[in-house]
Amino acid sequence: MLSIYNTLTRTKEEFKPINPPNVKMYVCGPTVYDYFHIGNARSFIMADIIRRYLEFKGYEVKYIMNLTDVDDRIIKKSISEKRDAKLVADDYSKAFFEDIQKLKIKPADVYPKATNHIEEIIDIIKKLEEKGFAYNIDGNVFYNVNKFPEYGKLSGKKIDELESGARIEINEEKKDPLDFALWKKAKVGEPYWESPWGKGRPGWHIECSAMSCKHLGETFDIHAGGNDLIFPHHENEIAQSEAATGKKFVNYWVHFGFLNINNEKMSKSLGNFFTARDILKIYSAEAVRLAFAQTHYAGPLNFSDELLASAEKGLEKLKNLAEKIEEEIKINRVDGIIPQLEFEKYKTNFEAAMDEDFNSPQACAVIFDFIRDVNRAIAENENINIKFYLSVKEFLRKTAEGVLGILDFSKASTQNDGALENDLIELLIKLRHDAKLEKNYALSDRIRNELKNIGIELQDSKSGTTYKKIKIKNVNILPPGEE
């Protein structure tokens, strides 16, 4: 039984989809005004793991991630870069797709863009206006929060307390300082669309109401996003959608904890800002994913070189085993023994962990336990039947590869990519072998060391010598932490 912590109720609840086995899930995507940063990456990756796990459980997931492609920040960027806002959005949209692919994030079923849904947005605003939830002041349309009695139910805020806070910007035009824009009147030079209220563009929150409704319906199962979106963004989405449809908007709200650098929020002004793109120049996507999966999605995560380096090391174990499995499957030994391993137990434990509000750290622990036990069986037995390796592969395919995305079996076989390179390395291995027979260890060690220097690591075993590619670098991206 899967349970999920629901921000709306502040409790862990049993997950009951509206229409099983279908699950409808919406995740707030990027505003495409820049490369996304490693904090965004955490949200995207954890949402991806949740989606993959739902699929592992047999659900048919319809997964939607929006792109906000019209917004103040995009306009600002277009002014500073002196080019059309649409070009800015297109460029960074393209970069977004490149980056999520590198991060091994499964594509959404649809990536709706705000600018392709202007009609739907206008329709909702019209409906809100008709129902008395919205008012137009000179081409700016605002949502009147006082008309929605449940306003604040997601974030636990109360309208009067918010109003007493000093941090709310007072806009003379609004009836209430908390009212937010549904439609913004276009200023000179800004992108605009025609609407019943004149030329303008949608407010930020309304696009998610419009696009989720179009692609998932008026009520859907899961809505996820970063912690900071709880208020005001998701609160406002609820107010808009539920006022317009009269129905419950979302059953389960999932929010991701923040990623900090040196225990501080990442921000450009603090100079501790890293794009996912930059991180991926140094660390593998799998290491990033493992590092994130080893912390529960809802808690804070302190990002550091040490964290990623340690994940990269942990990943080695997994990759080494995967390579071993692929070799053995090629050898295809149909006799030999089949070590007894309780595969069902690991699967049960993995599922039990993930069922408990997507406890991926626990799930990782199950996988590492599994790796250790498999390696032990391999160390204790010779001549193992291929059936054993096939079972091991099956488990890792479903869990490490399928759910966590920290393994790629299609890359686990290094021996056969590039025939020439392979042949040359095999030749050197033979020469080294001959040197060893002559006890010319100076030469054999030199061959091994020099190969290692160019990124090829040799490993001797009873059955012969194998090699694998290793990374040579050791670069720090983060400034050293203060002591």
Next chain:
RNA sequence: GGCGCUGUAGCCAAGUGGCUCAAGGCGAAGGUCUGCAAAACCUUUAUUCGUCGGUUCGAAUCCGACCGGCGCCUCCA
């Protein structure tokens, strides 16, 4: 001020009443294997869970107080 998250070994991090008087990863120490390595395996590495009280047969886990870190309350994931 309001709402929320958080304090577990050298570092990261699960566990939220008894099977766990504490998973897993990294690091460290010793060992097996090896010509030496590497990989892999084995052993060791928190009598203790921010502090102090309380509830209970029993608490890291519940309650209270205190100390500390962080976030949101501003179109930041």
